Amino acid sequence: MIRFPEEFVFGVAASAYQIEGAWNEDGKGESIWDRFVREPGRILNGDTGDVACDHYHRYPEDVAVMADAGIPAYSLTTAWTRIIPDGTGAVEPRGIAFYDRLVDELLAHGITPYVTLYHWDLPQGLQDRGGWANRETVAAFVRYADVMSDALGDRVKHWKTFNEPWVAAFAGHYFGDFAPGHTDFAEALTVAHHLLLAHGRSVPTIRSNVAESDIGIILDCRPSAPATAAPADIAANRYFDGFRNRWFFDPVFGKGYPRDMVDAYRERGAYETDEPPFVRPGDLEAIATPCDFIGVNYYTALSIGAGHEEDEKPEIKPGPNAPDGHTEMGWEIVPTALTSFLKRIHDDYGATDIRITENGASFSDGPTTEGRIRDRRRIEYLWAHLEAVADAIDAGVPVTGYFVWSILDNFEWDLGYSQRFGLVWVDHATGQRLPKDSLSWYGGVIASRSLG
Numbered sequence: 001m002i003r004f005p006e007e008f009v010f011g012v013a014a015s016a017y018q019i020e021g022a023w024n025e026d027g028k029g030e031s032i033w034d035r036f037v038r039e040p041g042r043i044l045n046g047d048t049g050d051v052a053c054d055h056y057h058r059y060p061e062d063v064a065v066m067a068d069a070g071i072p073a074y075s076l077t078t079a080w081t082r083i084i085p086d087g088t089g090a091v092e093p094r095g096i097a098f099y100d101r102l103v104d105e106l107l108a109h110g111i112t113p114y115v116t117l118y119h120w121d122l123p124q125g126l127q128d129r130g131g132w133a134n135r136e137t138v139a140a141f142v143r144y145a146d147v148m149s150d151a152l153g154d155r156v157k158h159w160k161t162f163n164e165p166w167v168a169a170f171a172g173h174y175f176g177d178f179a180p181g182h183t184d185f186a187e188a189l190t191v192a193h194h195l196l197l198a199h200g201r202s203v204p205t206i207r208s209n210v211a212e213s214d215i216g217i218i219l220d221c222r223p224s225a226p227a228t229a230a231p232a233d234i235a236a237n238r239y240f241d242g243f244r245n246r247w248f249f250d251p252v253f254g255k256g257y258p259r260d261m262v263d264a265y266r267e268r269g270a271y272e273t274d275e276p277p278f279v280r281p282g283d284l285e286a287i288a289t290p291c292d293f294i295g296v297n298y299y300t301a302l303s304i305g306a307g308h309e310e311d312e313k314p315e316i317k318p319g320p321n322a323p324d325g326h327t328e329m330g331w332e333i334v335p336t337a338l339t340s341f342l343k344r345i346h347d348d349y350g351a352t353d354i355r356i357t358e359n360g361a362s363f364s365d366g367p368t369t370e371g372r373i374r375d376r377r378r379i380e381y382l383w384a385h386l387e388a389v390a391d392a393i394d395a396g397v398p399v400t401g402y403f404v405w406s407i408l409d410n411f412e413w414d415l416g417y418s419q420r421f422g423l424v425w426v427d428h429a430t431g432q433r434l435p436k437d438s439l440s441w442y443g444g445v446i447a448s449r450s451l452g
């Protein structure tokens with residue numbers, strides 16, 4: 001039997017655009033996702049987050065579901081466009097009032113709120129002025145972080161600045177699958193830098209607004225291994241790791257950008273200068289501003305061969321017929337890679353407090369005739385990954401929390417509603433919620449602090 005320490009935090013997570021809906025209510029401004037979903041061909045089946053799970057109106061029901069299951073912590077994200085609709089102008093009090101109500105509802109049910117400020121939904125008004133490629137967006141974010149942490153800081157202690165800057169930068173500006181849909185490698189690098197800079201610059205601001213604050217950033221990770229022992233595959237894997245992991249972990253932990261990648265990106269034609277042109281004096285120090293923890297999102301690991309140095313696409317296409325050993329995202333299930341990645345960030349970076357801020361599985365099991373959802377494969381996935389976390393803790397890695405993605409089936413970006421990550425099933429036509437077997441299983445793990 002595996003037991004988790006008393007102070008270990010179990011929770012669930014979701015993000016604003018994926019669940020809230022109410023895309024243009026109560027003064028909310030347009031975000032780059034509101035714009036992107038309206039471009040033909042961008043989203044599977046033409047789905048949008050206009051209504052999503054209608055959490056904006058149904059949040060009391062969602063909080064009650066979490067409370068009934070015994071979930072002690074909920075990681076939510078705030079929509080910048082509800083707070084400062086065009087990114088830089090006046091503050092919208094009705095937007096703040098929504099998060100006030102949500103936080104109060106959580107606290108009234110004994111659930112600790114964790115707030116992430118940015119989960120990809122940049123105000124379109126800022127995108128019109130260059131978005132994250134424009135350095136001025138950094139200051140606009142710091143102001144938003146100031147407004148938000150000032151408004152909620154009396155009740156919310158746990159803050160995360162950004163979710164997955166790699167995805168925002170590269171899926172949004174190089175691969176073009178995500179908003180704003182650009183395909184420019186040099187721009188993606190500039191965007192990545194400004195995201196990291198905005199993170200570092202906002203940490204002191206949040207700290208000054210929140211007593212006993214607990215602040216971090218969420219980095220997504222893709223552990224990888226060379227496809228074979230051939231030198232070309234080893235080199236490809238090293239590049240992939242630099243592209244996907246080290247370019248973000250290194251500067252956040254004060255090591256600056258990795259030299260091999262700075263050189264590789266110059267050779268790739270991203271810039272001609274010795275150092276990346278977007279880095280200004282003081283930036284790297286700001287990015288490395290000490291935080292209280294590092295958040296890590298983990299789903300899968302990859303095997304990388306020559307020619308696939310920047311290949312993020314799994315060979316297995318997303319869909320309900322995923323072969324055994326894969327989720328319906330087409331992602332291979334590799335829990336041991338989580339253990340080794342956690343050991344690595346402890347060893348390489350000296351991380352002293354690591355939290356799994358997202359981990360979960362997409363499986364589309366729906367209600368049986370008795371109205372039950374027997375999502376055995378999700379339970380197996382979560383079980384195996386919690387074991388992987390426990391193994392890391394046993395090996396001396398300071399992992400202090402684990403959040404399941406996600407509480408609700410929701411809008412999965414370019415794949416629309418075709419993927420279901422929830423512990424709670426949502427009928428997207430009616431909004432009806434139905435807890436899955438995995439929710440009560442997870443509640444049992446939390447109550448006993450043990451597996452098995």
Ligand code: FCB
Nearest residue numbers: 015163164167220405412
């Ligand atoms: C992560 C995102 C989250 C969700 C999961 C499946 O990369 O942060 O919004 O899409 O993947």
